Amino acid sequence: MSTDVQRTSDAPLTLDQAPPRTLGLGANLGLWANLGVSVLLPVAAVFVVLPGRPLGVTVAAIVVGAVVGATLLGLVAAAGAREGVPGMVLLRGLLGRRTSWLPTAFNLVQCVGWATFEVVVIAEAASRVLDAPRWPFVVAAGVLATAMALRPLGVVRVLARYAVWAALAAVVYLFVGVLREPLPPIEGGGATSFWTAADIVIALPVSWLPLAADYTRHARSARAAGVGSAVGYGLATVVMFVLGVLALAAYGSAGFDVIDALLAVPLGAVAVLVLVSVELDEAFANLYSTAVSAQNVVARLDRRVLVLVVGAVATLLALTFDVAAYEPFLFLIGAVFVPLAGVLIVAYWTTPHGRWDTSGTAPARPLLLLPWTAGFVAYQLTLPTFFPGPGAGWTAWWTARQADLGIDPANGWSASLVGLGVAVALTLPVVLRGRRR
Known part of the structure; x- marks a missing residue:
């Protein structure tokens, strides 16, 4: 394939087609920085605040969480680049083709959920800025994100060249406006310890x-x-969470009220509208990845048809979405994918290059389900995912298991690091056993 053709080609329509290699370091940095610049992070900042503690402690937890999560992200991203396959196909080398359908199912649920979250945030922010009903913005955001997902590489190039600079200007302007206000200690917050705050931050890159x-x-x-994914997303995560924490301190606002607080900055409405526009890239990315993940099961499905279906579903869900489910959703993501990341990273980077089998005949490796499961269990025993209402039974069951094992529910440990450590420790002997055989 010639260079000119490769530059104009977009992502393949099916899994049977080879992907063009067009994204350099700058494009990767721009893409992942854009994905990290999200209004969702300032909205979630209340979950990472350590009440009554100096702001510096909360900022330190944000930095630690971003470093851990971005490092995991960079290692997985590099593996995907070496193999030239999508994320769920990469897991064939870990679990086998058919067994990889299990994490694929989790990922499909996650992608639809995140796409819905993003459409909700875009619509909520736009409706507050323009003082208008929310539902038209839900429909508009869903339609635009779906259209972007139909031409993903073209969108990535635009994000890397232009959108990242617009987002950077808006963020800098809002920072300057917020820092002009007094920043008293924050008395209210959702974090119970340094490490539970870091866990929320880890969940975003994870x-x-x-x-x-x-x-x-x-x-x-x-x-x-x-490098592009780890540095781009890691820095953006720190910046956006810190912006939310500072707005919380300056204006005493939390949740979606942080958006109202940022609107209080002179010309803040313009800056927020820029960020709302940039937010479309997160929604588009989740819609596109839902389609690509489904191709791990049926390789010849046309991603354009899948994108249209998923875009319609996410938009309908966003019209009735309950944002109160946001925090437990983040913790559950960490519980599932942090241990899986540990298993994948250890197994992949200890396997000789060229030996990672992502073909349609990749053999099953059921033993590697054990460290993933053990990591998930360790995560829940450290910090059970809290679900209100009908889901409270899940929380109660894990809390009872904590009591059986003598684990203090207020232990303050990092569930992410505990789950990751257990998964890594149990993966090593399985990998070494496989090599000896």
Whole structure:
């Protein structure tokens, strides 16, 4: 394929077609920085605030969480670039073709959920800025994100060249406006310890782990993919969470009221509208990855048809979405995908290059389900995912298991690091056993 043709080609329509390698370091940095610049993070900032503690402690938890999560993201992104396959296909080398359908099912649910979250945030922010009903913005955001997902690589190039600079200007302007206000200690917050705050931050980059290779398979090198994703997303995560914390301190606002607080900045409405427009890239990315993930099961499905279906579903869900489910959703993502990331990273980076089998005949490796499951259990025993209402039985069951094992529910440990450590420790002997055989 000639260079000119490769530059104009977009992502393949089916899994049977080879992906073009067009994204260098700059494009990867721009893409992942854009994906990290999300209004969702300032809205979630209340969950990471340590009440009554100096702001510096909360900022430190944000930085630690971003470093851990972005490092995991970079390692998975680099693996996707080396193999040139989407995220769920990459897992064939870990679990086998058919067994990889299990994480694929989890990822499909996650992608639809995140796409719905993003459409809700876009619509809520736009309705507050323009003082208008929310539902027209839900429909508009769903339609635009779906259209973007039909031409993903073209959108990535625009994001890397233009949108990242507009987002950067808007964020800098809002930072300057917020820092002009007094910043008293925050008395209210959702974090119970330094490490529970870090866990919320870790969950954001971790939520992109199953999706990372969907984009980095188009990277020119593993280095460009790994560095671009880790640095771009990691820095953006720190910036956006800190902006939310500062707005909470300056204006005493939390949740979606943070948006109202940012609107209080002179010309803040313009800056927020820029961020709302940039937010479309997160919704588009989740819609596109839902389609690509489904192709792991049926390789010849046309991603354009899948995108249209998923876009319609996410838009309908966003019209009735309950944002109160946001925090437990983040924790559950961490519980599922942090241990899986540990298993994948250890298994992949200890396997000789060229030996990772992502074909349609990749053999099952059911033993590697054990460390993934053990990591999930360790995560829940450390910090059970809290679900209100009908889901309270899940929380109660794990809390009872904590009591059986003598684990203090207020232990303050990092569930992410505990789950990751258990998964890594149990993966090593399985991998070494396989090598000896």
